[in-house]
Amino acid sequence: MSALTFTYEVPGDDFTRAGEASSDVKRKLKQLGYNPEAIRKVAIAMYEGEINMVIHANGGEAKVEVDPHEIRITLSDKGPGIPDVEKAMQEGWSTAPDTIRNLGFGAGMGLPNIKKYTDELRIDTKVGEGTTLYMKVLA
Amino acid sequence: MGDIIEKSMELKTDSAEEKNTKIEERRTVSSLAAALGAQWLVEGEKDRPIETGYVCDLLSWAMARLPEGAAWLTVMGNLNAVAVCSLKDGACILLTDNAPLDENAKARAEIEGIPILRVEAGAYETALRLGAFLEERP
Numbered sequence: 589m590s591a592l593t594f595t596y597e598v599p600g601d602d603f604t605r606a607g608e609a610s611s612d613v614k615r616k617l618k619q620l621g622y623n624p625e626a627i628r629k630v631a632i633a634m635y636e637g638e639i640n641m642v643i644h645a646n647g648g649e650a651k652v653e654v655d656p657h658e659i660r661i662t663l664s665d666k667g668p669g670i671p672d673v674e675k676a677m678q679e680g681w682s683t684a685p686d687t688i689r690n691l692g693f694g695a696g697m698g699l700p701n702i703k704k705y706t707d708e709l710r711i712d713t714k715v716g717e718g719t720t721l722y723m724k725v726l727a
Numbered sequence: 728m729g730d731i732i733e734k735s736m737e738l739k740t741d742s743a744e745e746k747n748t749k750i751e752e753r754r755t756v757s758s759l760a761a762a763l764g765a766q767w768l769v770e771g772e773k774d775r776p777i778e779t780g781y782v783c784d785l786l787s788w789a790m791a792r793l794p795e796g797a798a799w800l801t802v803m804g805n806l807n808a809v810a811v812c813s814l815k816d817g818a819c820i821l822l823t824d825n826a827p828l829d830e831n832a833k834a835r836a837e838i839e840g841i842p843i844l845r846v847e848a849g850a851y852e853t854a855l856r857l858g859a860f861l862e863e864r865p
Contacts, residue, residue: 692786
C-alpha cells in the first residue's frame with residue numbers, strides 16, 4: 589500500500605499562521621484513527637519544526653507521509669542553516685531574536701523537543717543553503 | 728452532627744469508583760472558574776476535568792512540559808498559546824494578572840474548544856488557590 593502524502597507551505601514571518609499545518613495533520617490523523625499518543629507526538633514535533641521555520645528560515649515546506657505503522661515528516665527550508673547542530677540540540681540554546689522571545693518562544697527547546705517526541709530524527713543542514721529535518725514517529 | 732453521620736453513610740454506600748467520579752466532577756474547568764471567581768473569556772470544553780496545574784510564560788518551555796489535563800497559568804494570551812494548549816491537551820488556559828487575550832486567539836480557542844479564564848490575581852496566588860482546589864475532597 590502506498591503512503592498517503594500531505595504537503596503544506598509554511599509561511600515565513602507569520603506567527604498567526606504558524607501551527608496551521610500541524611493542526612491540520614493532527615485532525616487528519618485523528619480521522620484516520622491513529623493512536624492518540626502517536627498523534628500527539630507528531631503534532632508537537634511538527635509544530636516545533638514549523639515555529640523554527642517561521643523564526644529562522646522565512647518559512648519552508650512540510651511533507652507528511654502516513655503509513656499504517658509510521659508517520660514520516662520532512663520539513664525543508666532555504667534558511668540560513670544551522671552552524672552548530674550539537675549546540676542547537678541542547679536545551680536552552682537559542683539564537684532567536686528578542687521579538688520572538690516576547691511572543692514566548694526562543695527558549696531553546698525546539699530541536700530538543702522534536703528529538704524527544706520523535707522515534708527518529710535526522711538533520712541535514714548547510715550554512716547559507718538551508719535545513720531539512722526528517723522525522724519519524726511510529727504509530 | 729447529623730451532617731457527619733450523613734457523610735459517613737455516604738462513604739459506606741459509595742463504591743470507590745463512584746467516589747472518584749464525584750471528585751472528578753468537582754474538578755472541572757467550570758468548578759475551578761467558580762472557585763476562583765474567574766472571568767470566562769472562552770467557554771470551550773468547560774466540563775473538562777483538571778488533573779493538575781502548570782505555571783509558565785515561555786511557550787516553547789510549555790510546549791515541552793505542559794502536562795495533559797493541566798490548568799495552565801500564564802500571561803500569554805496570544806494565538807500561539809492557544810496552539811500550545813491544544814497540541815499538549817491542556818485542560819484550560821488561566822490568564823493571571825488580568826492579562827489581555829488577543830482577538831484572534833479568542834477566535835481560535837472557540838474553534839478548538841479550549842476554555843480560557845481570567846483572574847486579577849498573580850500566578851503565585853492563583854497557583855495556591857488551584858492547589859487547594861485540587862486537594863479538596865467532596
